[in-house]
Every structure is written in C-alpha cells, then in structure tokens.
Amino acid sequence: MKALKTLAKRALTADAPYAALRARALRGKPVTLLTYHTLGADDEDFDAWTVLRRGDFLAQVERLRSDYDIVSLDDALSGTASNKLQAVLTFDDGHNGWHEHLLPIVEREALPVTLYVATGHVHSGVPYWFDAVVNAVQTAEPLTLDTGDAGLGRITLNTERGEANWLRISALLEAMKALQPAARDALAERIVAATVGHRRPRHDALTPLTVAQMRELARSRWVTIGSHSHGHQLLDRIGIDAARDSIAQSLALLAEWTGRVVTHFAYPNGNYNAELAAALPGLGLASAVTTNKGLWRRDGSRFELPRINVGRFDDAARWRLNLLG
Ligand SMILES: [Zn+2]
Incomplete structure (x- = not known):
C-alpha cells in the first residue's frame, strides 16, 4: 500500500501530469x-x-x-x-x-x-502541555509509558526514529486532547517526570x-x-x-x-x-x-x-x- 502511494505520488510529480495539475490549481x-x-x-x-x-x-x-x-x-x-x-x-x-x-x-x-x-x-x-510532552519524550533509549488512570494503555516510543516515531508521538497527543483537562495535565506531568535524566542532549526545541x-x-x-x-x-x-x-x-x-x-x-x-x-x-x-x-x-x-x-x-x-x- 505504501509502495503504491509512493508510486502514485511519483507519477503525479512527473512533469507532464504535474504541470496540468499545477496549471489548474x-x-x-x-x-x-x-x-x-x-x-x-x-x-x-x-x-x-x-x-x-x-x-x-x-x-x-x-x-x-x-x-x-x-x-x-x-x-x-x-x-x-x-x-x-x-x-x-x-x-x-x-x-x-x-x-x-x-x-x-x-x-x-x-x-x-x-x-x-x-x-x-x-x-x-512554561511550555504548554503538548510541547512539554514532545520535549520530554525525546529520550535516548526506547521509552514505555504506562498511562494509568488516563486509560490510554501502554505506549512505546523511540523504538524507531524519524517520521514513524513522530506518528506515534502525535497519536499520543491526539488521545490526550480528548481527555478532561485535569486528567490530561496530570498525565503530561507524569510523562515529564518519568523522562527526567533520560533525554537526549538537545531536547528543548x-x-x-x-x-x-x-x-x-x-x-x-x-x-x-x-x-x-x-x-x-x-x-x-x-x-x-x-x-x-x-x-x-x-x-x-x-x-x-x-x-x-x-x-x-x-x-x-x-x-x-x-x-x-x-x-x-x-x-x-x-x-x-x-x-x-x-x-x-x-x-x-x-x-x-x-x-x-x-x-x-x-x-x-x-x-x-x-x-x-
Ligand atoms: Zn498552535
């Protein structure tokens, strides 16, 4: 499926169809x-x-x-x-x-x-909760989070790096957006506390x-x-x-x-x-x-x-x- 998508994208950006698409857009x-x-x-x-x-x-x-x-x-x-x-x-x-x-x-x-x-x-x-979470999960080693009362299950991050890892981080953020603010803030604080001392050198972008x-x-x-x-x-x-x-x-x-x-x-x-x-x-x-x-x-x-x-x-x-x- 992914290969097919890549192929389709490549076909679209090949010059003739791309030019037609571009002219219309x-x-x-x-x-x-x-x-x-x-x-x-x-x-x-x-x-x-x-x-x-x-x-x-x-x-x-x-x-x-x-x-x-x-x-x-x-x-x-x-x-x-x-x-x-x-x-x-x-x-x-x-x-x-x-x-x-x-x-x-x-x-x-x-x-x-x-x-x-x-x-x-x-x-x-002070960073907003979502930025605090993204900064916090930039750990050197794979990271497993138990979301406890928040009910989001166990979440593993940093086993892969790059876009695949980001998709997991952003799925966590989306799930957290749906929580009640108090539960969400408590979970964000727990994630920050759990990763202190485990983060990569530049983790504060x-x-x-x-x-x-x-x-x-x-x-x-x-x-x-x-x-x-x-x-x-x-x-x-x-x-x-x-x-x-x-x-x-x-x-x-x-x-x-x-x-x-x-x-x-x-x-x-x-x-x-x-x-x-x-x-x-x-x-x-x-x-x-x-x-x-x-x-x-x-x-x-x-x-x-x-x-x-x-x-x-x-x-x-x-x-x-x-x-x-
Ligand atoms: Zn914004």
Missing part, C-alpha cells in the same frame, strides 16, 4: 499561505513534525522564490500587484527557534514572515520565546506579529466569551510587548466555528488563518484563510505537491 493566481511552527539546527536529533531543520527551510525559500514573490500578509490581503504568484510564510505558537534560527535568516534574506504568538507560554515561560526575544523579533521590518490566543485553547469548545477573553488578553500583551497594533489571528489547532469567526472584527482583527488545506482566492473569507502545512518529514516531492493545495 494556480488558475486565477490564488495566494499560497504556508504554515510552519519552528526551526531547529540541522544536526539536532528531534522527532517532531513541527521542528523543521534550518537548512531544509532555506532550501524551500530558495525553491519558492523561483516561482513566487514571498510577500507580507498585508500585501497579500490588499492585493498589492505582483507579476509572480504570491506566497506568505506564517509561523505558529512562539518557540525560541524563531529567535535563534529564523530571525537571522529573515534579516539576511529580507524575508517577510508572519508570526502568530500564543502569549500564555511566552508570559509564563519546543521551549517558549522570552519576552525580550519577542521584542527583538517585533523590531524587524520583515516581521508581522499576529495573535494565536493566550492559552492556545481549542476556542470552539470553551464558549464564545472565554474565547473572546483569550484573544483580547493576547492582543493586549502583544501590544504591550511590541508597541504594535495586532490585526491578524490564527485559530489554535485550527479550531473555529461561524460564531467565533464573526466575533473577530469586533476585537479589531482583520484576518484569521485556519488549518484548512488550500489556496486563498480573493473572493474567499478573510477570517477563514486556508493554509498549507509544512513539516520536518516532508520531502521535496511531497512539498511540491502540497503547494498546489
């Missing part, structure tokens, strides 16, 4: 928004789809620039003229890789980026930015700052008032830290509904990105902008195909 010059999370060092052995190697990111930027103008989100939304197709690079959450790896690239390459910051973990300096790093990022002329809520809650599940409060709190903190008025938003985990989207203009927001896969056509809603997710384990062929939405 890009008719009318839609805007391509890409979703990244953070960057890590090339030699850092970290199994998380959200941590792209710095060198892979640079190679993607170079390939993109042959076909696209990489523009700011404001330029893309305002329809600023461009002969080429337009692409917007977005990053979610707010990890220290933005400061260590991304900012030097942005400055050197004059590269516009939009950074959606979940302000809670930057403010507290998902550490939050500091406020000082945040300020420095915001001083770059190439950086647009957006909000990603305060607590990274699943906003369609906590009630509209709590969702509004979380967004308003993040907007206030971002204004205080950066001196900028923030008008762009990213739904945490891509969770939203019609009521939430309709509430955003009242909070001073002008756009919102989703995790819906696709390209943005100018007649589409500005509060449901589709994006294309990019991760550590996408090879060049998968990436090229994904770019078509």
Whole structure:
C-alpha cells in the first residue's frame, strides 16, 4: 500500500501530469499561505513534525522564490500587484527557534514572515502541555509509558526514529486532547517526570520565546506579529466569551510587548466555528488563518484563510505537491 502511494505520488510529480495539475490549481493566481511552527539546527536529533531543520527551510525559500514573490500578509490581503504568484510564510505558537534560527535568516534574506504568538507560554515561560510532552519524550533509549488512570494503555516510543516515531508521538497527543483537562495535565506531568535524566542532549526545541526575544523579533521590518490566543485553547469548545477573553488578553500583551497594533489571528489547532469567526472584527482583527488545506482566492473569507502545512518529514516531492493545495 505504501509502495503504491509512493508510486502514485511519483507519477503525479512527473512533469507532464504535474504541470496540468499545477496549471489548474494556480488558475486565477490564488495566494499560497504556508504554515510552519519552528526551526531547529540541522544536526539536532528531534522527532517532531513541527521542528523543521534550518537548512531544509532555506532550501524551500530558495525553491519558492523561483516561482513566487514571498510577500507580507498585508500585501497579500490588499492585493498589492505582483507579476509572480504570491506566497506568505506564517509561523505558529512562539518557540525560541524563531529567535535563534529564523530571525537571522529573515534579516539576511529580507524575508517577510508572519508570526502568530500564543502569549500564555511566552508570559509564563512554561511550555504548554503538548510541547512539554514532545520535549520530554525525546529520550535516548526506547521509552514505555504506562498511562494509568488516563486509560490510554501502554505506549512505546523511540523504538524507531524519524517520521514513524513522530506518528506515534502525535497519536499520543491526539488521545490526550480528548481527555478532561485535569486528567490530561496530570498525565503530561507524569510523562515529564518519568523522562527526567533520560533525554537526549538537545531536547528543548519546543521551549517558549522570552519576552525580550519577542521584542527583538517585533523590531524587524520583515516581521508581522499576529495573535494565536493566550492559552492556545481549542476556542470552539470553551464558549464564545472565554474565547473572546483569550484573544483580547493576547492582543493586549502583544501590544504591550511590541508597541504594535495586532490585526491578524490564527485559530489554535485550527479550531473555529461561524460564531467565533464573526466575533473577530469586533476585537479589531482583520484576518484569521485556519488549518484548512488550500489556496486563498480573493473572493474567499478573510477570517477563514486556508493554509498549507509544512513539516520536518516532508520531502521535496511531497512539498511540491502540497503547494498546489
Ligand atoms: Zn498552535
């Protein structure tokens, strides 16, 4: 099955069918928004789809620039003229890789980026539960977790490395998202406690930015700052008032830290509904990105902008195909 899929993908990316697919997907010059999370060092052995190697990111930027103008989100939304197709690079959450790896690239390459910051973990300096778990399970030896009361059974990680391992880690995260918050937090704490002293040397790629790093990022002329809520809650599940409060709190903190008025938003985990989207203009927001896969056509809603997710384990062929939405 896997071999068949690989074959099908190869056939699709072979030049003639790919060109036809591409011509159809890009008719009318839609805007391509890409979703990244953070960057890590090339030699850092970290199994998380959200941590792209710095060198892979640079190679993607170079390939993109042959076909696209990489523009700011404001330029893309305002329809600023461009002969080429337009692409917007977005990053979610707010990890220290933005400061260590991304900012030097942005400055050197004059590269516009939009950074959606979940302000809670930057403010507290404490990773959200899901980042704490991903950091914690980066152990040198295979790891067996007994999830006990949480009822997720015994989970074994790190017997293989790379994408196969990430699929197991992300299945654990998805199962944990379905737990009650108290049970989920207790399990996350147990996983963190169980792996202390067993982790590989660089196991902290998902550490939050500091406020000082945040300020420095915001001083770059190439950086647009957006909000990603305060607590990274699943906003369609906590009630509209709590969702509004979380967004308003993040907007206030971002204004205080950066001196900028923030008008762009990213739904945490891509969770939203019609009521939430309709509430955003009242909070001073002008756009919102989703995790819906696709390209943005100018007649589409500005509060449901589709994006294309990019991760550590996408090879060049998968990436090229994904770019078509
Ligand atoms: Zn996020």
